[in-house]
Amino acid sequence: MKPIAVITCALLGLAPAAQAHQLWIEQPDAGNAIVRFGEFGDNLREASPGLLDKFGKPTATLISAKGEQAGAATKAADGFALPFRASQGESIVAEDADYPLYSFKKEGRELWNWYRPAARLITSFDALQPKLPLDLVPAGKPGEFVLSYRGKPLAETAVNLVTQSGWAKEAHTDAQGKVSFDLPWKGTYVAEAAHTDATPGERQGAKGAEKYQAVNYVTSVTFVQAEGLAPIPAGPVAPPNK
Numbered sequence: 209m210k211p212i213a214v215i216t217c218a219l220l221g222l223a224p225a226a227q228a229h230q231l232w233i234e235q236p237d238a239g240n241a242i243v244r245f246g247e248f249g250d251n252l253r254e255a256s257p258g259l260l261d262k263f264g265k266p267t268a269t270l271i272s273a274k275g276e277q278a279g280a281a282t283k284a285a286d287g288f289a290l291p292f293r294a295s296q297g298e299s300i301v302a303e304d305a306d307y308p309l310y311s312f313k314k315e316g317r318e319l320w321n322w323y324r325p326a327a328r329l330i331t332s333f334d335a336l337q338p339k340l341p342l343d344l345v346p347a348g349k350p351g352e353f354v355l356s357y358r359g360k361p362l363a364e365t366a367v368n369l370v371t372q373s374g375w376a377k378e379a380h381t382d383a384q385g386k387v388s389f390d391l392p393w394k395g396t397y398v399a400e401a402a403h404t405d406a407t408p409g410e411r412q413g414a415k416g417a418e419k420y421q422a423v424n425y426v427t428s429v430t431f432v433q434a435e436g437l438a439p440i441p442a443g444p445v446a447p448p449n450k
Contacts, residue, residue: 229254231266232398232428233300233329235293241329243268243281243288243302248398249370252446253286259449260287263325268302270294271339286448300329301339309413309420322411322420326427333431342403342425352388353429354381355401361385362403369399373440395439400428 232248235241243266245259246252254260260283270277270292281288281302294300303326311320326340335348338356344367347354355362367387370376372395381387391397406422 229259230398230400230426230428231302231304231325231327232400232430233268233290233302233327234396234430235329240293241268241290241300242284243290243327245287245325246448247446248372249374249376250446251372251442251444253448255286255448256283257450262307263288263304264306264308266302266304268292268300269339270298270300271336272298294329294331296331297334298331299336301343302327303340306413309418319421320419322409322423324423324425326425328427328429330429330431340427342401342427344399344401344427344429346429346431347386349388350433351391352386353399355385355387357403357405357425362401365401365403367399367401369397371395371397371439372442374443375440391433392436393439394433394436396430396432398428398430400426402426 229245229247232244233241234244244253245263246254266281266288268279268281268290277292279291281290305324307323309320309322311318324341326342330346333346333348333350336345338345338359342357344353344355355365355367362385363381363383365381366378367381368376368378369389371393377389379387379389403425404422408421410417410419
């Protein structure tokens with residue numbers, strides 16, 4: 209099991225055999241963008257009632273040459289609907305910064321960690337500046353990205369790339385945080401990375417101050433490749449977990 213899967217299964221109480229759950233943003237041919245939660249490579253989108261309800265209310269930002277437009281997500285049966293869509297040259301980022309802290313035991317002590325899921329959608333490979341705490345942005349060439357944490361390149365970190373058919377590749381960032389992939393198929397890809405900051409801290413929760421020992425960041429980027437081989441068909445729609 210990949211490290212991202214281990215983190216996610218621990219957080220969400222998934223069975224050990226589960227694949228890595230992730231947030232990603234998809235955009236239908238018509239209508240606004242949608243934040244999904246599930247397993248893109250297994251054609252699984254979690255629903256409400258069910259695991260989708262473990263999230264609060266993700267916030268999103270549409271980024272364009274005109275500036276930034278913030279928007280709140282609205283929970284639907286199988287995702288979080290956004291109030292906008294990205295046109296060519298624009299990007300969308302979304303995150304849930306209020307996911308409840310989760311507890312675990314270490315050496316007989318109960319400790320608390322903070323899960324920070326986020327996602328980005330891009331409409332071109334033009335280079336972008338990071339905005340999310342952990343962000344995977346295009347570097348200017350098809351299939352090439354830069355992974356950063358708090359605006360600084362994150363080296364030697366695994367990035368996983370997957371299509372909805374389950375075809376997947378893994379690569380690691382170099383010293384400058386860059387990573388590149390061949391993109392053989394037409395269609396939609398989702399790339400994902402994770403990073404843990406073991407610096408203890410405190411945040412304001414619904415009931416006041418909440419202390420935590422570490423923050424587990426997971427981020428993804430969704431993009432559509434217009435050229436290449438015909439995509440491998442996606443498998444059947446997987447039933448959501450309850």
